[in-house]
Amino acid sequence: MDRPPGLSVRVKLTLSYTGFLMLAGVLMLGAGWLFLNRVSHVGLILIPGYRSAVVRSFAPTAAVALTFLLVFGLGGGWLLAGRMLAPLTRITDATRMAADGSLSHRIRLPGRKDEFRELADAFDTMLARLEAHVAGQQRFAANASHELRTPLAISKALLDVARADPDRDTGEIIARLHAVNTRAIDLTEALLLVSRADQRSFTRADVDLSLLAEEAAEMLLPLAEKHGVTLRTSGDITPTTGSPALLLQLTTNLVHNAIVHNLPERGSVWVHAGARPGTVVLTVENTGEQVTPQLAATLTEPFQRGTERVHADHAGVGLGLAIVKTITQAHDGTLTLTPRPTGGLRITVELPAADPRADN
Structure with missing residues (x-):
């Protein structure tokens, strides 16, 4: 200016x-x-x-x-x-250095606490968060570009094959193009969902997490039966405030992830919604392969997958838990991933409880 x-x-x-x-x-x-x-x-x-x-x-x-x-x-x-x-x-x-793009610089103003030092400390905290956010966005953009390039390259290769061999059976090529295009659409929608949740551009309403858990379990029950996974839900009334659509997406992603990353047969998934003082908690546990704490810490990063043993028809786009993390943070909650001693994961989402005085 x-x-x-x-x-x-x-x-x-x-x-x-x-x-x-x-x-x-x-x-x-x-x-x-x-x-x-x-x-x-x-x-x-x-x-x-x-x-x-x-x-x-x-x-x-x-x-x-x-x-x-x-x-x-x-x-x-x-x-x-x-x-x-x-x-x-x-x-x-x-x-000025931050405006020029240098986010690694810190003021670190010495001396005892006063108004200037409070301002400097707040500015250093903002720079640290901004630097982490920019680094995360850069990694996300690089990963997204890589993931989107793959289906586009496959589509181009299939079209080149069809053009080079006009007498080739087009049914197989069309089917593969349809699958690749569907994956690209799913990835694009997932990226838009992450962006929407990250910007907090949604309307808040009263939500019961236990009802969302039941809805997600009912919707994914056929998938669980196909994989031979037993799906169990339990819980009490867990009122919170947020976007019903985003919180349903969060719950669905957790249950879907627990089903497809499970034992080859006779696996189990437990979904529980409960209340604590001031918070509501959604817990999703599943059986599965052993997961190290180091691997569990990376699973919420975009395009990270726990194992390579995922059925191709439900492999997802590698954004399931990244979306869960973004939606959780957008609702001022916390996400915790804990490896189970016998294999699999315990994922806990803790959100602020709805204020009962809001209805009065």
Whole structure:
């Protein structure tokens, strides 16, 4: 934003200090003058020319005093303002560096806590979060580009084959193109869902997580039966506030992930919704292969998959748990992934409980 040039804050503070000091000096000298001019002085009041003598002796002294106050105020005010504004200069320099794209710089203002140091610490915290967010977005964009390039490359290869061999059976090529195109559409919709949740551009309403868990389990029951997985749901009323569509997507992703990443046969999935003081909790557990804590910590990153043993027709796009994480954060909740000792995962989503006073 272009602004016309003006006085610096240091100059303004200097003039303010000087002006205040001069005003105090004028008031003090004025009080002295009133004292000398109005109060009766026994033994002096009868002296001829007393008042004129007082004026002649007081005026030069007052002028010297005011001149000294002016010089002292300007010099002292300039030094004092510079010392007081030095932290602000460091914050301004860090802001300019951040505006130029350098997010790794930190102010780290030394000294005891005051308003400037609170501002500097808050700015450092903002830079750290912004740096992490930008790094995450860059990784996400790179992974998304890679994932989208794969179906596009496959489609191009299939079309090249069909053009090079016109007599080839087109049924197989069309079927493969349909599958590849469906995967690209699913990936694009997932990316849009992540962006929407990350921006928190949704309307909040009252939601019962236990009902969403039952709806997700009912919708995915055929998939569980196909995989030979036993699906069990339980829980109490768990009221929270948020986007019903996004929270249903969160629940569906968790249950879907628990089904497809399971044992080859006789696997199990447990879905439980419960309430704690001030929060509601959705827990999804599944049997499966052993998962290390190091691997569990990476599963919420975009395009990360727990195992390669995933059926091709339900492999997903690698954004299931990344979407869960984004939706959870958008609802001010926490997501925890814990490996089960016997194999599989326990995934817990904890969200703020709905305020019962909101309906009153």
